[in-house]
Amino acid sequence: MKIIVSGSAGFLGSNLVKRLIRDVYEVVEWDIMEGNDVCNPNLTADGLDAIFHLACPVDPEHYQDVALPTILASSQGTYNMLELAKKNNAKFLYVSSSEVYGDSTSLPYKEDDPGVVATWGDRAYYGESKRFGEMMTIVYHQYYGLDTRIVRPFNIYGPGMRHDDSRVIPSFMRNKKEGKSLIVNDLGQSTRTFCYVDDFIEVLMRAMFYPNTNGQVFNLGSEESITMLQLASMISSNIKIAEDTRSGEQKHRKPDINKAKTILDWQPKISLKEGLEEMWKSFR
Numbered sequence: 001m002k003i004i005v006s007g008s009a010g011f012l013g014s015n016l017v018k019r020l021i022r023d024v025y026e027v028v029e030w031d032i033m034e035g036n037d038v039c040n041p042n043l044t045a046d047g048l049d050a051i052f053h054l055a056c057p058v059d060p061e062h063y064q065d066v067a068l069p070t071i072l073a074s075s076q077g078t079y080n081m082l083e084l085a086k087k088n089n090a091k092f093l094y095v096s097s098s099e100v101y102g103d104s105t106s107l108p109y110k111e112d113d114p115g116v117v118a119t120w121g122d123r124a125y126y127g128e129s130k131r132f133g134e135m136m137t138i139v140y141h142q143y144y145g146l147d148t149r150i151v152r153p154f155n156i157y158g159p160g161m162r163h164d165d166s167r168v169i170p171s172f173m174r175n176k177k178e179g180k181s182l183i184v185n186d187l188g189q190s191t192r193t194f195c196y197v198d199d200f201i202e203v204l205m206r207a208m209f210y211p212n213t214n215g216q217v218f219n220l221g222s223e224e225s226i227t228m229l230q231l232a233s234m235i236s237s238n239i240k241i242a243e244d245t246r247s248g249e250q251k252h253r254k255p256d257i258n259k260a261k262t263i264l265d266w267q268p269k270i271s272l273k274e275g276l277e278e279m280w281k282s283f284r
Contacts, residue, residue, distance in 0.1 A: 002026045002047050006081060007055035009033045011161045012095065012153075012197070012204075016052060019201045031055065038077035048088035050208060053081045054095045056130075059166055067125040074129035075136070082140045091147045093208045094137045098154040098221070098253055099127035108256040111152075111217045134217070141215050149213045151204065154221025154255045158197030158275060159282035168228065169194070169276070172235045173283045181240040188229025188241050191252045193222040196275035199268040206264040213263065219255035222268045234276055 003020060007013040008029035020027045028045055030036035036043060038055045056073045057066040078094065085092040101109045102117035117127045140146040157169045165171070172182045203220050207213055232239045260266050 001049040002028065002045075004028045004030060004045060004048060004051045004081075004084075006030045006038045006051070006053050006077070007095075010054065010058075011165070012156060012200070013052075013054045015158070015160050015197050015201050016054070016204060019205065023205075038080055039072050041080055043080065044084060044087075046088065048084070048090040050091040050093070051081055051085050052093050052095070052204070052208065053078060055081075056095075058126075071125055071129045074133040078133040078136050082136060082146065085148075086140065086144055086146055091208060092137065092140070092149075093204070094133055094148065094150045095204075096134050096150050096152045097127065097130045098152050098219070098255065099123070099250070100131045100134065100152060101250075101253070102127055103250060107252060108223065108254040109219060110256045111219055111259055147214045149207050149215070150217040151207050152217070152219050152255070153195070153200060154219065154253065155192050155194045156197055156200045156221070157194055158279050160197065161279070163283065168192070168231070169235075169279065170283075172232055173280060176236045176238070177283055179238075181238050182232040182236050184228050184232050184239055184241050186228070186242075186251065188227055188232065188239075189251075190228050191225045191254070192228070192231075193225055193254050194231075194272055194275070195221040195268050196270040196272075196278075199270055203260060203264055203266045206266055207260075210264055216259070216263065218260050218264070219257050220260055221255045221257065222272070223255065223257060224272070225252075225254050226272065231272075234273065235280075 003025050005013050005017050008017050009031035017027055055077055057069050059066045100115045102115045106113055134150050137148050141148040161170045175182050207218055
């Protein structure tokens with residue numbers, strides 16, 4: 001089986017490629033870092049069986065640098081990958097984001113909950129472009145009969161994240177490694193759930209290849225909420241609490257994963273404590 005992974009050099013993409021190779025799939029790796037930009041309409045391949053579309057910049061601290069590339073990867077890039085899947089009659093999986101829910105106050109988020117995203121917010125470029133990518137994927141499923149599925153990751157972490165990644169866990173570990181205080185914003189009361197990358201890659205494979213996944217949308221992540229102060233305390237005792245909040249971020253985020261449990265027979269196995277210990281080994 002021949003499979004394309006777009007965004008193959010990224011955190012999730014590189015872990016997915018390792019799993020696919022281990023399972024003896026023929027993998028085509030496409031990443032902008034290697035000159036294979038999904039926004040390039042001339043990027044093509046034949047004999048494909050499946051496409052995992054992960055390509056999208058992620059850098060929550062540097063909005064201006066990644067806003068336009070994010071929008072283009074999620075719109076033009078998604079269109080190109082959907083067209084390629086249509087040409088090859090290949091299965092298609094779109095990696096969206098939990099941020100499509102925006103500021104919805106209904107917790108935990110269910111897949112059919114409407115998103116509430118302000119288009120003028122600092123991070124609207126990310127949530128709205130992911131929503132657009134979802135809509136385009138659904139159009140290809142409904143109107144062209146393409147075999148598609150959409151997944152919404154909730155804070156995936158683990159080995160393979162860049163040491164300069166600005167997401168919360170690598171940021172905390174970077175400060176710990178450098179002997180700096182862990183800065184906890186919003187008085188440390190914002191909450192998230194965290195899913196270890198191995199658990200996520202397992203369910204990503206199931207979402208693509210299990211029966212009864214065509215046309216489905218899945219929340220993928222842990223159901224165990226933790227405050228940012230609790231998270232910081234698991235990593236270091238050198239903590240500085242601040243009132244500031246990161247502009248445009250939701251205060252709370254938690255998935256309902258009953259659909260993944262039912263259709264994919266999946267739930268996370270690796271505890272946050274175990275996952276943080278494994279990630280710290282790769283950071284030192």
